[in-house]
Amino acid sequence: AAPVTSLEQLLHAPQITTRHAGLLPDMLQSLGFKNLDKSAAQSVQLYRMLLNGRTAIIIGDTDAGVAYQSRQLNIAPGTLRQIPIELYRSSLYIAFSRDCEDELVASWARALETLRQSGELERIQRRYEQLVGQ
Incomplete structure (x- = not known):
């Protein structure tokens, strides 16, 4: 199969695996994705499913997350191909309880x-x- 390079192609991919709950699967559904397999409870499961041939496309991590999971699972560089499509961008914050001084x-x-x-x-x-x- 030809490599996926666009959001339109992702929308029509046979299956995309993501985590079962959270911002990302909710956002993907709101964008009209009907091809989601939301069976992974944790990010590490996404990578294991990919490596074991149970899925061809996973969505759920930042570049840093891909690097981290690759190190954790000893995935050799070049084994995974990242699809250069930005689905979501957000700022990060440090949050404090109202009880903090x-x-x-x-x-x-x-x-x-x-x-x-x-x-x-x-x-x-x-x-x-x-x-x-x-």
């Missing part, structure tokens, strides 16, 4: 700003991007 929240905010200003945050991000490329 204001000073703790302020301390985290100051530390994050220090990391930003020193360039350390960017170095950390680049390190993870390099891990993804391996």
Whole structure:
């Protein structure tokens, strides 16, 4: 079969396997995906199903997630082919309980700003991007 390279092709793929619950499967359904196999409870199951030939396409991880699961399962580089289609983008946040002291929240905010200003945050991000490329 020809490689999948577009959202339209994904919509018409025989089957796409994703986690059984959460933001991503809900979003895919709202986009009109009718070909979802939502039998995986965890990300690691997606990769095991793929490696065991139980599915041909999985959706559910960021580049960093693919790199992490590949390392965890000893998947050789080049074994998996990522489809370059962005389905979802989101900012990440650090959340605190309402019970947390204001000073703790302020301390985290100051530390994050220090990391930003020193360039350390960017170095950390680049390190993870390099891990993804391996």
